[in-house]
Amino acid sequence: MTDxxxxxGAPIILLVEDDEGIIGSYERAFKGEGIGLDVARxxxxxxxxxxxxxxxxxxxDYNLPGxxxxxKLLVQIKLLVPSTVLILIxxxxxxxxxxxxxxxxxxxxxxxKTSALLDTLIEHAEDAMGRSDDETDWQRVGxxxxxxxxxxxxxxxxxxxxLRADVARxxxx
Amino acid sequence: xxxxxxxxxxxxxxxxxxxxxKAHGKQKPLRFRPAARLQYLLSEQLVSxxxxxxxxxxxxxxDADATDVLIEFDLHDDLTRASLIIADNGEGMDxxxxxxxxxxxxxxxxxxxxxxxxxxxxxxEKGLGRLAAGRLGATLDVYSRRRKKDPWFHAFFRWxxxxxxxxxxxxxxxxWDLVSEPPxxxxxxxxxIHIKSLSLKWDRRPPGRRGKKRxxxxxxxxxxxxxxxxxxxxxxxxxxxxxxxxNSTLPEDKVGYIxxxxxxxxxxxxxxxxxxxxxxxAGLVIPPDVELLDYEYxxxxxxxxxxxxxxxxxxxxxxxVELTGSESETVTTVAGSELGEALDLEACGPVSGTFYYxxxxxxxxxxxxxxxxxxxxxxxxxxxxxxxEGDDWLLANERKAVRQGHAPIQPNALYGxxxxxxxxxxxxxxxxxxxxxxxxxxxxxxxxxxxxxxxQFSRLIEEELLKPRWDKQQAAKRSDRAFSSQQWAVAMxxxxxHAVRQPVASAGAELRSLRKTIDKIPDVPKDxxxxxxxxxxxxxxxxGRIDEAIAKMLGFLDVDPEPRLIDLVDLVADVVxxxxxxxxSARVALHDDNYExxxxxxxxxxxxxxxxxxELLENAIQAPRPEGxxxxxxxxxxxxxxxxIEVSDNAGGxxxxxxxxxFKQTVSNTGRIGLGLLFNRQxxxxxxxxxxxxxxxxxxxxxxxxxxxx
Numbered sequence: 006m007t008d009x010x011x012x013x014g015a016p017i018i019l020l021v022e023d024d025e026g027i028i029g030s031y032e033r034a035f036k037g038e039g040i041g042l043d044v045a046r047x048x049x050x051x052x053x054x055x056x057x058x059x060x061x062x063x064x065x066d067y068n069l070p071g072x073x074x075x076x077k078l079l080v081q082i083k084l085l086v087p088s089t090v091l092i093l094i095x096x097x098x099x100x101x102x103x104x105x106x107x108x109x110x111x112x113x114x115x116x117x118k119t120s121a122l123l124d125t126l127i128e129h130a131e132d133a134m135g136r137s138d139d140e141t142d143w144q145r146v147g148x149x150x151x152x153x154x155x156x157x158x159x160x161x162x163x164x165x166x167x168l169r170a171d172v173a174r175x176x177x178x
Numbered sequence: 179x180x181x182x183x184x185x186x187x188x189x190x191x192x193x194x195x196x197x198x199x200k201a202h203g204k205q206k207p208l209r210f211r212p213a214a215r216l217q218y219l220l221s222e223q224l225v226s227x228x229x230x231x232x233x234x235x236x237x238x239x240x241d242a243d244a245t246d247v248l249i250e251f252d253l254h255d256d257l258t259r260a261s262l263i264i265a266d267n268g269e270g271m272d273x274x275x276x277x278x279x280x281x282x283x284x285x286x287x288x289x290x291x292x293x294x295x296x297x298x299x300x301x302x303e304k305g306l307g308r309l310a311a312g313r314l315g316a317t318l319d320v321y322s323r324r325r326k327k328d329p330w331f332h333a334f335f336r337w338x339x340x341x342x343x344x345x346x347x348x349x350x351x352x353x354w355d356l357v358s359e360p361p362x363x364x365x366x367x368x369x370x371i372h373i374k375s376l377s378l379k380w381d382r383r384p385p386g387r388r389g390k391k392r393x394x395x396x397x398x399x400x401x402x403x404x405x406x407x408x409x410x411x412x413x414x415x416x417x418x419x420x421x422x423x424x425n426s427t428l429p430e431d432k433v434g435y436i437x438x439x440x441x442x443x444x445x446x447x448x449x450x451x452x453x454x455x456x457x458x459x460a461g462l463v464i465p466p467d468v469e470l471l472d473y474e475y476x477x478x479x480x481x482x483x484x485x486x487x488x489x490x491x492x493x494x495x496x497x498x499v500e501l502t503g504s505e506s507e508t509v510t511t512v513a514g515s516e517l518g519e520a521l522d523l524e525a526c527g528p529v530s531g532t533f534y535y536x537x538x539x540x541x542x543x544x545x546x547x548x549x550x551x552x553x554x555x556x557x558x559x560x561x562x563x564x565x566x567e568g569d570d571w572l573l574a575n576e577r578k579a580v581r582q583g584h585a586p587i588q589p590n591a592l593y594g595x596x597x598x599x600x601x602x603x604x605x606x607x608x609x610x611x612x613x614x615x616x617x618x619x620x621x622x623x624x625x626x627x628x629x630x631x632x633x634q635f636s637r638l639i640e641e642e643l644l645k646p647r648w649d650k651q652q653a654a655k656r657s658d659r660a661f662s663s664q665q666w667a668v669a670m671x672x673x674x675x676h677a678v679r680q681p682v683a684s685a686g687a688e689l690r691s692l693r694k695t696i697d698k699i700p701d702v703p704k705d706x707x708x709x710x711x712x713x714x715x716x717x718x719x720x721x722g723r724i725d726e727a728i729a730k731m732l733g734f735l736d737v738d739p740e741p742r743l744i745d746l747v748d749l750v751a752d753v754v755x756x757x758x759x760x761x762x763s764a765r766v767a768l769h770d771d772n773y774e775x776x777x778x779x780x781x782x783x784x785x786x787x788x789x790x791x792x793e794l795l796e797n798a799i800q801a802p803r804p805e806g807x808x809x810x811x812x813x814x815x816x817x818x819x820x821x822x823i824e825v826s827d828n829a830g831g832x833x834x835x836x837x838x839x840x841f842k843q844t845v846s847n848t849g850r851i852g853l854g855l856l857f858n859r860q861x862x863x864x865x866x867x868x869x870x871x872x873x874x875x876x877x878x879x880x881x882x883x884x885x886x887x888x
């Protein structure tokens with residue numbers, strides 16, 4: 006078995022996406038690159054998967070099913086395990102929302118969904134795979150939360166308020 | 179068998195006819211012999227408005243050169259106890275002149291009379307006004323004398339006595355004496371009208387729908403009518419004071435003039451108050467003191483040679499001058515020239531008038547208690563009912579209705595008078611019931627002329643006061659439309675971008691997988707592999723173009739279309755700064771040709787203009803240039819009739835085919851997506867602006883951003 010044909014290792018990438026077309030094509034492409042990919046289709050599923058596997062890289066669509074934003078998911082993950090690399094992707098994220106995402110320094114990257122997005126994501130995935138095995142916080146996932154739950158919830162509320170204010174501002178404009 | 183009065187009268191009549199015929203050899207001519215009931219009918223039914231009956235007596239006092247008139251109501255809930263006194267200190271009558279004037283209905287010694295010793299032109303010319311007294315109460319006592327030393331002449335009328343169809347008018351005896359004293363103190367001479375058993379509760383609300391500006395009670399309305407009885411626009415002080423007094427227990431403000439607020443709320447007559455002893459000036463009816471608030475429009479129609487000319491003078495308050503930039507002006511023109519029809523001005527005679535309009539000073543107008551409306555004054559005395567609420571003799575309301583409420587002149591801020599005289603406008607004759615002029619060619623010409631003057635004034639207001647505001651409103655509406663369109667566009671664009679990007683992102687991933695697969699297939703002929711790789715690359719480029727188009731679309735979403743005050747020169751400088759790096763990398767010189775200290779302030783949708791300018795500059799920078807031509811792009815703000823931003827370049831120009839399609843589809847001569855120009859132009863057009871290709875040749879092109887009107 007050559008390297009190219011090797012089965013992907015234990016997934017270290019989590020894709021949170023609800024579009025089956027993207028899920029299928031990305032799964033094939035990541036598999037072709039020999040990179041394991043976990044897929045979650047909503048926020049709850051993603052958090053559950055993350056708590057189990059402690060993915061090094063989480064790629065989340067901004068528009069997740071339900072009332073919540075991918076941004077909130079990423080923030081929650083970042084607060085749980087600060088070293089996780091977080092990427093927010095969107096088909097049509099507004100500029101204010103993108104600016105808000107940038108202000109939330111917990112997000113590492115924001116990318117629009119373009120035909121070249123996968124190339125960028127694979128580069129990030131390769132970086133994540135090459136990350137040293139130094140003991141980092143991610144290795145302690147499942148043992149204890151680095152950030153107290155109250156702090157996580159407070160931060161989430163804060164983000165929630167900021168997003169609601171953003172929506173209200175746009176409505177009033 | 180007793181002979182009845184009637185039978186005796188008929189027999190006498192027959193005998194008289196026979197004797198007449200015998201004496202003249204022919205039949206006696208027929209004659210009117212009015213029944214007593216005629217007086218009864220006239221007194222009760224001649225005028226519809228009881229105010230008119232009182233105004234008739236006040237006009238009589240005016241004609242009699244009185245300087246003071248007192249109208250005093252003694253009001254009681256029991257109307258048989260209620261009475262009214264109208265007293266004046268005018269010339270007065272003795273028994274002879276009373277009989278001559280009062281006892282001959284239709285006779286008036288004022289018909290041919292010239293001005294009085296106080297230079298008043300007599301108003302009552304029909305000898306009918308006094309008949310209206312029956313409208314006010316059951317009985318009438320008239321007291322009059324010419325001098326203090328004379329005894330008071332007193333006559334008594336009971337109108338019910340005239341309700342006799344079988345008696346002739348002259349069969350009803352009117353008692354009189356020279357001993358009764360009038361119920362008024364300290365009156366040396368003049369006339370006192372005392373009406374008893376009033377037919378109306380004057381301090382109550384009269385039946386029917388109340389006009390918007392009318393007082394609530396009958397007595398309040400009488401006060402309003404008295405205020406405008408004499409032309410208040412006459413220069414100089416009036417020498418004719420009218421006092422209106424009453425003993426109503428209602429608060430003065432309830433009985434007199436009623437404010438807008440109470441009109442809105444409906445009348446609450448409130449608790450009775452202690453009646454206070456009136457002072458000397460109590461109840462003085464004060465005509466409105468009109469001053470120039472916003473506009474004053476005077477017109478004066480006069481004979482000029484063989485024709486007629488009208489001179490118009492417009493004055494504006496300092497505030498309106500500042501607002502409109504127009505000063506006072508006087509223009510003389512051929513009368514009726516705007517009407518396109520010949521007016522019988524010979525029949526009508528000279529006319530003048532003044533209109534006051536205070537749309538900007540509505541509160542001051544109200545505070546002055548100006549009774550709105552354009553009234554007609556004949557020899558300084560008002561001609562009813564012109565100018566009353568509900569009377570639309572100038573067709574102001576009709577014009578407003580035709581224009582769906584958008585008349586240039588709002589009647590509630592309009593006041594004025596049109597002036598005629600008995601001497602100069604003899605053909606403008608009044609109806610006996612005091613309800614306007616008799617319809618005839620003079621009246622028709624007069625109305626047409628006055629309406630035309632009002633129309634000219636309306637047009638002036640529309641042009642200099644309203645049109646600029648409407649234009650501003652239109653601009654605001656355009657801006658609103660642009661904003662709504664933008665919101666709609668944002669939602670549509672975002673949804674479209676999302677819908678397109680999902681499969682595009684998938685396609686990009688599949689393409690990568692495809693390439694991976696091609697690379698993995700062993701033994702593929704080299705040319706086939708190269709062809710597959712080429713197809714892969716082309717597909718990648720095409721997908722990249724879709725990415726770019728979507729990015730361009732999304733770039734429009736956050737453009738702010740709201741107009742705001744901006745310095746265009748600053749705006750241009752900012753945009754130039756933004757695109758300078760692109761110019762530098764394209765090795766194109768970018769020149770901002772505006773002077774540094776030049777300022778061009780406009781109210782405009784800055785966001786749209788920035789976006790459009792950025793697009794034009796990028797296009798100009800990227801436009802292909804002939805080999806060896808060193809590229810430049812220049813931008814400047816141009817102020818002529820309109821303000822525009824010009825972007826010129828020295829590229830190779832835009833060919834005819836491209837020019838025709840330029841603003842119709844997404845075209846580009848640079849390989850760039852042409853969406854930008856199309857979108858920018860459409861957004862600017864929604865806001866009232868535009869993008870134009872001003873010039874193009876092989877030497878270069880000039881595009882202009884036309885700013886929306888502020």
